[in-house]
Amino acid sequence: MVHKLIVGLGNIGKEYIDTRHNVGFMVVDAFAKHINVNFHEDRYVLCSNFKVEDNSIHLLKPTTYMNNSGLAVKYWKNFYKVDIKDILVIVDDVHLENGVFRYRQTGSSGGHNGLKSIEQHLGTNEYQRLRVGVGNDYERGQQAQYVLSRLSQEELNVLSNMNETFYNIIYCFSVSLELLQKYMSTNVNQNK
Numbered sequence: 001m002v003h004k005l006i007v008g009l010g011n012i013g014k015e016y017i018d019t020r021h022n023v024g025f026m027v028v029d030a031f032a033k034h035i036n037v038n039f040h041e042d043r044y045v046l047c048s049n050f051k052v053e054d055n056s057i058h059l060l061k062p063t064t065y066m067n068n069s070g071l072a073v074k075y076w077k078n079f080y081k082v083d084i085k086d087i088l089v090i091v092d093d094v095h096l097e098n099g100v101f102r103y104r105q106t107g108s109s110g111g112h113n114g115l116k117s118i119e120q121h122l123g124t125n126e127y128q129r130l131r132v133g134v135g136n137d138y139e140r141g142q143q144a145q146y147v148l149s150r151l152s153q154e155e156l157n158v159l160s161n162m163n164e165t166f167y168n169i170i171y172c173f174s175v176s177l178e179l180l181q182k183y184m185s186t187n188v189n190q191n192k
Helices: 020-035 066-080 113-122 143-147 153-161 163-175 177-187
Strands: 002-008 040-042 045-052 055-062 087-093 101-104 128-133
Touching: 002 020, 002 066, 002 163, 020 055, 020 087, 020 128, 020 143, 020 153, 020 163, 045 066, 045 163, 055 066, 055 163, 066 087, 066 113, 087 113, 087 163, 101 163, 128 163, 153 163, 163 177
Parallel strands: 002 055, 002 087, 087 128
Antiparallel strands: 040 045, 045 055, 101 128
């Protein structure tokens, strides 16, 4: 049996609900709702465990806050002995417009503190990532305030309209990287 981690990044607490930095949480929440699974609290995370074909999938929302996301990812990677290629991290990205996303098999943190923490704790950037655009409509020096501010109703609607695509990406990843790559190449028009 292959264990896989699907990690949505965000911050725990009511004050962070529907903020741009919590887009990763929102994507995994929508996926969990779609397949009718619930989250329970465990070490460093809220998690949901389920099977897809012969794979054991662990849907995680770190409770360590964004800047310490790597602590949770490393703990559960080691606990389940997960291969680095079997980790998918879902994260907000200010370098992409709202409604745009990018899937990558590797890459830099792009200045994102959650990804920096994961790279630091894992000692590599070779994990899969799904970057979800939140735009960059902020003044110089105001990025932290911007990502911690709430999405507008229009932005929430755009994100909601992407849930089917995100569901398909997560499901394909849960089955195999080959299926995900095939899906991405034939069904999804990403902004490169």
